[in-house]
Amino acid sequence: SYVIDNQATVTPYLTQMQDSNIGQTIVDMSAFPNRYYTTTNGVNASNWLKTKWQQMSAARSDILVEQFTHTGWAQKSVILTIQGTDNASEVVVLGGHLDSINLNDRSEAAKAPGADDDASGIASLTEVIRVMLANNYKPRRTLKFIGYSAEEVGLKGSAEIAAKFKADNVNVVGVMQLDMTNYKGSAKDIYLYTDYTNAAQNSFVANLISTYLPSLTVGNDVCGYACSDHASWTAQGYPASMPFESLINQDNPYIHTANDTYANSGSQALGALKFARMAMAYAVELGSDGA
Ligand SMILES: N[C@H](Cc1ccc(I)cc1)C(=O)NO
Ligand SMILES: [Zn+2]
Numbered sequence: 001s002y003v004i005d006n007q008a009t010v011t012p013y014l015t016q017m018q019d020s021n022i023g024q025t026i027v028d029m030s031a032f033p034n035r036y037y038t039t040t041n042g043v044n045a046s047n048w049l050k051t052k053w054q055q056m057s058a059a060r061s062d063i064l065v066e067q068f069t070h071t072g073w074a075q076k077s078v079i080l081t082i083q084g085t086d087n088a089s090e091v092v093v094l095g096g097h098l099d100s101i102n103l104n105d106r107s108e109a110a111k112a113p114g115a116d117d118d119a120s121g122i123a124s125l126t127e128v129i130r131v132m133l134a135n136n137y138k139p140r141r142t143l144k145f146i147g148y149s150a151e152e153v154g155l156k157g158s159a160e161i162a163a164k165f166k167a168d169n170v171n172v173v174g175v176m177q178l179d180m181t182n183y184k185g186s187a188k189d190i191y192l193y194t195d196y197t198n199a200a201q202n203s204f205v206a207n208l209i210s211t212y213l214p215s216l217t218v219g220n221d222v223c224g225y226a227c228s229d230h231a232s233w234t235a236q237g238y239p240a241s242m243p244f245e246s247l248i249n250q251d252n253p254y255i256h257t258a259n260d261t262y263a264n265s266g267s268q269a270l271g272a273l274k275f276a277r278m279a280m281a282y283a284v285e286l287g288s289d290g291a
């Protein structure tokens with residue numbers, strides 16, 4: 001249910017979240033020459049994320065980090081699962097994509113740092129995981145953090161994963177997509193996209209922001225097409241939301257080029273921290289619900 005009743009847990013977690021950690025993850029992840037879904041660098045970036053999440057969660061026997069092998073390309077998606085305690089059959093998904101693209105060069109040596117698109121989203125999710133683990137948080141529902149492969153070439157990774165979840169009858173009660181969280185292109189802080197998403201969950205996310213992050217301003221917009229991995233989940237009938245950094249006509253001009261760098265996001269991660277905190281509130285409020 002969309003009742004907000006975990007302030008005692010969420011509020012202290014939010015204060016522990018740090019932009020410096022998010023910034024470091026963006027720097028580390030955008031150091032790969034590219035993360036394109038068919039290159040060696042792309043495969044290495046996936047393995048790097050798996051190892052990072054595995055090392056973070058090594059002490060927790062209720063946490064599994066695995067890679068999802070896709071059909072027809074080498075770069076795997078990465079899934080970190082925190083098994084729920086007494087309502088584990090209900091699943092909450094938070095995702096971002098780990099691949100990147102340079103539209104002018106798809107070769108092995110292409111420069112596609114993808115700092116904002118979408119190292120920022122992965123870094124935001126990683127800070128959520130870090131603070132949850134630092135506090136030994138144990139959700140009642142199962143939480144799945146997913147770094148999708150091959151988003152840039154038609155949401156291929158999330159399409160396969162969402163279809164598999166549906167085929168396996170997984171009861172996903174909510175999905176949040178973080179794709180581009182660190183470039184402030186518009187006046188407001190967070191824009192909830194209303195197409196290819198779920199209206200009721202979007203209202204819940206807006207309520208989470210006004211409850212936990214009252215200084216942040218919220219807007220709405222539409223993509224007009226299936227603009228990120230949330231659309232793969234919506235296509236399978238699951239409720240998804242896509243909080244985004246800007247209005248569609250003011251999106252980061254550097255994406256999909258060699259210039260999507262941390263420096264061109266202002267060499268800061270205060271923007272991504274806002275999204276990380278929103279994601280934390282979403283994950284704990286939904287994750288803490290019993291059957
Ligand atoms: N198409 C998306 C970028 C993108 C997503 C939403 C909006 I609004 C504008 C641009 C993409 O490249 N995701 O990786
Ligand atoms: Zn993206």
Ligand SMILES: [Zn+2]
Nearest residue numbers: 117152255256
């Ligand atoms: Zn992109």
